[in-house]
Amino acid sequence: MSALIEAKGLTIHRPGSHDTVLQGVDFRIEPQEIVTVVGPNGSGKSSLIRALLGHVPLAAGRVARKAGLRIGYVPQRVQVDTTIPMTVRRFLSLPRRVSGDVAARVLTHTGVEEVGARQLTQLSGGQFQRVLLARALLHDPHLLVLDEPTQGLDQPGIVAFYKLIEEVRRQTGAAVLMVSHDLLVVMRASDRVICLNGHVCCEGTPQHVSSAPEYRALFGAEAEGTLALYQHHHDHDHDHDAACLHPHHHAGAS
């Protein structure tokens, strides 16, 4: 298979009940692609990620990961307990020990080469996210999976973080699968966007998704902002404006 991960008909129940979190979701990600999942709170974004990683049982459907696929994962809201003394350097050696050279390389890669000796609890939010990304880059992943990696960052921090992710993709050739709330930035940084609300509402290029009625129904005023972004871009290219308004590429809409 060419896809890194391919899933068909994923259905997930809330643990210990029959409430459906996700229903009949199809998904695939190709090498070097940046795919972002957007959706309101409780729309099953993190559940989708965790199902693709094999951390939660499936009620139906199947997930195929390419043989030998190496994944670098940054979970949502990682909190490191203040009771554990832990330097950044030591953290990178969990659970697999890495050499000092490798640790220095990934920290340089994510622009935080100076924090190696610092305690995790002394890092700023932005530095901590970069350390998590550095850790995910150990062992040369084919795919980076980032669950709301910019949570708790301010606007300049968010923009800088997405720039970094694009840069990492360019340098390492890793594909990136992200969950995000930052609609505006996502729309600029992704190859493909999946809009999720228990099922796939719409998916496609950022341009396509931001003009889809399902997306605009879900995100309301915030969606207008991302649409404006594209309309602005398209002032110089008038051919496609009409195409945006009726979603003919609709995959999985219901």
Place this chain on the structure above:
Amino acid sequence: MLDDFFIRAVLAGLGVAAVAGPLGSFVVWRRMAYFGDSTAHAAILGVAVSLAFNASIYAGTLLVALAMALAVSVLATRGQAMDTVLGVLSHSALAVGLVAISFVPQARSDLSAYLFGDILAVGRTDLALIWAGAAGVLALLAWRWQRLLTASVNEELAMAAGIDPRVERMILSLALAVVVALSIRVVGSLLISAMLIVPAAAARGLSRTPERMVGNATLIASFAVLAGLSASLRLDTPAGPSIVTAAALIFAVSQAFRRG
């Protein structure tokens, strides 16, 4: 050398200190203090059971402590508030244990030996069991070290690395039950969790990595054993509480040297 009761007491105390450092660090990191308490309190029930059936105290406390650890794990997954579950189990275990032990005539007289330990009465067999148990627990923790640590830092990160956090939790529960069983003669049921928590808490502020914290906690626990036993000998104070008092003093001093 082992003929001297004081030497035996020192060696028994150091055996407990050797495991209290690493295991106590996990208890602090994973906020298992109350969990340690309930397992330790259950040991009194274990003593009552052992005496009633004429069995080894170590076997009885180990079994009951394991049962307690299992009960906590099961209840915790049922969505009860953890501190409430532990509060109920911890105090119930102690109360039921004290009631049960009152039915065993020979135990009534030296109840305080089980509550606060009787380290000066430790014999050669006790010593052998304590050190064998300590070696077993240390080997277990060393074997699983990287996994236990990763699961304690963050369960999601652990799962992504193919580690099952539930397995690591069970291993710590098992280690805790063994340590409770082997320290009951040394510091007693009420003070076991103090031996786990106080040295590790004192070491926290002085350490920059998990390994240093474990090393410092072990040193502090060992020093507390030596200081407590010497004080007990000179001032004729109870040995177990003297050891814990020494650890508490070190904790107080350590707060002045915190490194954040």
